[in-house]
Amino acid sequence: MVFPPFLKQYVALVTAWWNRVKSAHSVWRLTRLYTGLLLSVVAILLVVLYQLSIGQMNRQQQLQMANIIAQQTLLAEQLTTTQFVEQFELQAHSSRQYILSYQTEQQSIGRLSEAPTLPQCPSLSRFPIWLDQYDEIRLVSGCAQPLGSGTLIVAVDDESLYELKAQFISASAIALCLAILLGLITGLIFSVRVLKRINGFNQVALQVEAGHLSARVAISEQNDEYDHMASHINTMLSQLQHSFETIAGITDAIAHDLRTPLSHLRQQIESEILDKQLENLPTEQLESMLQKLDEILFTFSSMLELTRLQQQREDNSQNFTNVNLQQVIIDAVDLIEPITENKHQFIALQLPSPLFIQGDATLLFRAVYNLLENASKYAGDNAQIEVRLTPNGFTIKDNGPGICDSEKEKVFQRLYRIEKSRGVAGFGLGLTLVKAIIQLHNGTIELLDNNPGLTVQITFAN
The missing domain is CATH 3.30.565.10 (Histidine kinase-like ATPase, C-terminal domain)
Known part of the structure; x- marks a missing residue:
């Protein structure tokens, strides 16, 4: 399968962002926490909405079915069998939403010609029947209740309710997906903004660690907590740089000021060695002094050269x-x-x-x-x-x-x-x-x- 170029670029961008976010554990944890809270709020709202709409309709149907069963049970106790059958047949054919049937060994009264296998009320089971008002076969939910010498069957045409449930579930899935997408987009924006500021701190820290004491954290115009922290860090770095420059300056000043008289002293020792050699006198002590003096001069030269190298690093003026x-x-x-x-x-x-x-x-x-x-x-x-x-x-x-x-x-x-x-x-x-x-x-x-x-x-x- 060949993917279009824009899709490849999008996948590459998402992958790069995902790897960057995973490496930034704190930002990723905050993104997951925000997305989880957002999903929880949306899920709670969906559950409440379901209970107030579809759940309420479902409970009303169950309550109505329970009332019908209670009503027929009471009538079966008060009326004779003939009277009960007459009123039941009249009510069964007049009811539109509810399908009523009374099944005995001898006859089947109501809108069902034969009794399906159903659980005992209030448990419900779905089964298909032909409904004249719709001129089609529809699925209804019903249950069976023993009544006298027969079985009372009560069913309700809830196919519209089931379709409403399916639509609600689809809408809920879309809402949850949008919540996840919103959480990821928010995490992306948050990570880009926050990680950019954090990376700025890290870059300055790496530069200072490498010896670039003049590095400073950029301060934005937002004047937020990061800018306050950046200001304090810059002040600390300025004081630190001043302290290092002061110490290095004192050391270099001492090395520079002492190098000239020590060089003169070296010349005098060399001259004294030459005079003693002309007079055939021992010069071991003077040569030892000259060697130690050379070590001191070499140390001073190395310290001055070190300062020069560090200044070149700060100024970045070296032509390579x-x-x-x-x-x-x-x-x-x-x-x-x-x-x-x-x-x-x-x-x-x-x-x-x-x-x-x-x-x-x-x-x-x-x-x-x-x-x-x-x-x-x-x-x-x-x-x-x-x-x-x-x-x-x-x-x-x-x-x-x-x-x-x-x-x-x-x-x-x-x-x-x-x-x-x-x-x-x-x-x-x-x-x-x-x-x-x-x-x-x-x-x-x-x-x-x-x-x-x-x-x-x-x-x-x-």
Whole structure:
């Protein structure tokens, strides 16, 4: 069967909305609750309407039939058999709505030539008979009541009532379907409006989580509860951004102000080392001081570079080019190989096909190299390191001691170092810089267990 294009589009839209609503559990629950309440109200109204109309007519028929039975029973007790038969035959032929018949072993009196098998009153059963006024066979409802030496049969022509019942049932089914449709349409409108606002909050939360502290929740002109909440969230984010900028500014100011005198101090130490070398005097102490001073200067430079990367991420002013990530990984591995060979470490490359992304090749190279350097530094001698290129990023695995779950988020903080790694040379800025570079390229970094070891998973947005 070939469906028309508009029907396929409609089904696709309904399916997409259904999947979106099911994923939003709170909105779906509210939609189901509203639809259920609407159906309950409509059902109650239909039941009340039925009882006040068709139910009342049905009860009146049953009451009238009960009165006829009581009347004939009383007459059978007061009149002789001949008198009872005469009045019954007269009443049976004069009644239009009710069919009366009195059946004995000798004769059949009334409008029925023979007695059908019927339940005892007040239970009713339907059976067909020929009605002269309609000149057709119609279904009537009746019952049998023992009376004297015979059986009284009382039936009523309720085919019109049954047709009315059928019409009422059809109308009720249509009303319930319309109620369901109304509930779903209301749920659709509600979900579109509410989910749009909720998704706005979620998008801002994801941006802030990715480091974009300037992200704010849009405020509409409706001035409703969502706008009030958005206003409070924006105020909180502004205060949070100001606090981070203040802390980062103080840190950068200290690093920037101290870098100049420390550079001068370094020049003086180098000059002193040259003078002592000319005089053949020992310079070990000065060289040790120069090494520690270089470490401090490197730390300050890394902190300033980290701030620069974060500002680029906020301003989104970086001009990217098409970068082959496969070649970047190969270049980083070539550079780190001499270090890994000295530690008897093995690097396995899994690069199935090139992966091109928009970015800065130098920064991406630095991120990959820092991750490889960390793996080589902390995995230990004879370690196995694997670099795998994935369809949307890459992973770096090692079989070293790994990082416990409680430390996996903290290692991305500035100057944070795990206690067990303090004996290894480092400044606690490597992973912080890597994360800043990855986020600058609209990517995410995640630390996972390799059992044993650590897996660093990098994923870039399409």
